[in-house]
Amino acid sequence: MNLLIEVLAFAVAIGVLVVVHEYGHYSVARMCGVKVLRFSIGFGKPLVQWVSPKTGTEWTIAALPLGGYVKMLDEREAGAPIPPEALPHAFNRQHVAKRFAIVAAGPIANFILAIVLFAAVFATGVSEPAAIVAAPAPNTAAALAGFDGGETVVAVRNADAGSTEPVRSWSDLRWKLLGAAFDHRRVILSAKDSHGTFDFPLDLRDVSEKDVDDDFMSHLGFEPGGGKLIVAGVQAGSAAQHAGLAAGDRLVSIDGKPTDNATAFIAYVKTHAGKAITLQVERGGDAQQGGKTEDIHVVPLAQRDDTTGQQIGRIGAELATQVPSIQVRYGPIESLQLGAHRTWDLAAYSVRMFGRMITGEASLKNLSGPVTIADYAGKSARLGPSAFLSFLALVSISLGVLNLLPIPVLDGGHLLYYLVEAATGKAVSDRWQLVLQRAGLACIVALSAIALFNDLARLIHF
Structure with a gap:
């Protein structure tokens, strides 16, 4: 079923994008007086063909759907001489500005x-995660800015000058920080918690170009917070199973420190190979109201990290984060x-x-x-x-x-x-x-x- 959904979604996506791109070329070519011979979706053998009686354009759906093209009247590609009366409608006879507009129309x-x-x-x-910051890892940009975790970012502005821009969601925050990192700017984040609204200076001038990727926010120490960290599964024979951790448990704290983010939790476990840690979990009830609280003692097993070659701690639990969302x-x-x-x-x-x-x-x-x-x-x-x-x-x-x-x-x-x-x-x-x-x-x-x-x-x- 998933494969069928992927195939259908891919076909719809490619079909829409190709039609729009090629129609951009087609529509501007027609406005510029150029004769369009064929509008094809796909390449190769035609499956469906139709000739417009008004324009004479041949509309085609071909066998290979990965792309498309618009074929215009052109002396350089014509197999036979073009009648003199049709020459003013040839693409190659148009002023360079018109040719530029026709070609640029597709991407536009x-x-x-x-x-x-x-x-x-x-x-x-659209429902998006709220811009609530989880407790950042030590020495990250978020930690150095003063975030403790639980603050909701509400606005961002340039540290030097510029107007204040509101932050409505986590993705909104990510895009604003991404732009500041690309421009190597210092920004001020306004965030509120139960004690009020405060400013947090964030210096993005030294962000490495290689850090501007899918994990950009994690590199800075920003992870969505304010939600629940759920145990989605426990591996057989793992430290988590031996300690009694079970799927559905809601993690409240680790060694007395509140935890609501999988990245920070995993980072903490990695540094405690062979050392006992105490997890406070909630069981029963639901994710909103909570249930019975228990302490579980786990000793992460030491395993070799394939990337670094160093020994790190693992407990063998699969985690899922349920973060608060807002309708934007x-x-x-x-x-x-x-x-x-x-x-x-x-x-x-x-x-x-x-x-x-x-x-x-x-x-x-x-x-x-x-x-x-x-x-x-x-x-x-x-x-x-x-x-x-x-x-x-x-x-x-x-x-x-x-x-x-x-x-x-x-x-x-x-x-x-x-x-x-x-x-x-x-x-x-x-x-x-x-x-x-x-x-x-x-x-x-x-x-x-x-x-x-x-x-x-x-x-x-x-």
Whole structure:
């Protein structure tokens, strides 16, 4: 069933994104007076064909659905001479500004789609973790800023100057800190607890570029807090089982210190190999009202860490965190503004990541291919409409950014040709275009191979 959901979600995602991208090319080509011969979703053998009696465009759905194209009238690709009356409608006869607009329209359509999708999510409302900070690990940026755990972040502002921006949820906090880290800025976080609202200075000027990844918040010491840390399962023969820990137990504290975060809990256990620790757990009742409190003494078993080679402590318990969530909803105008802002942030982040992968500052493991996209498509679809729409928006932005890269074969490569033509008054020669096309194709093949390797590595945990 899960495989069927993944396949269907992937097909819907690719279909929507390809149609929107190619329709961007098609619509602007039509507005510029260019004759469109074929609009194809997919490559290879046509499965469904229909010719518009009004425009003469052939609409096709082909056998290989991973992509699509718009074929326009062009003297360079025509198999036979074009009638003189049709020449004004040939793509190659258009002014360079029109050709630039037609090619740029595809990626722009992807960005517009992302804005609309994000706006729809913001307008209809989405349930997100509250911006409550768990007790940070020692010597992390969060700990040095003064967070003890349990504070709710309500606003952020630049330490030097700038207006205060409200923080509505955990993801909102993450994006604001991510932007500050990219710009190497100092910020002030306003957070409240039972004693009032306080300012916490956070210095992000020295954040390593390699730390700006999926675990960015963890590197800073920020983890969602204020919830319940639940034992989801216990491994047979483990220290947790011998001590009497059971699935469903709610962890309250470890050695007298409150715990509501799996990352901090695991880090503490790792440093106590062979040393007894005391866990306070709640049993019975429910996650809201609580139940009977018990103390359980566990001695973590010493095991070799595959990454560091050092001995660390493990108790053999699977953990799950139930954090407080809030319903975030915005008005129509604010939703569009936030959608545009989120799209811009993600596009800028993608460009920076591509640049850092090229310079070696970021790992090529960040590249993902169709297997990972299908996996996340299925997962987001199972989470609900908001998650799936957000996923679609994210992939649409990635597709737009990828196509704007100045690599021949991609839209960005053609745009580069037109910029050179506009600056010099001369088109790039066919010979140079052929050489650059081959180089660009080699780049695309290499990127695709790396992405596929990363997909397989994640699949088999290589």
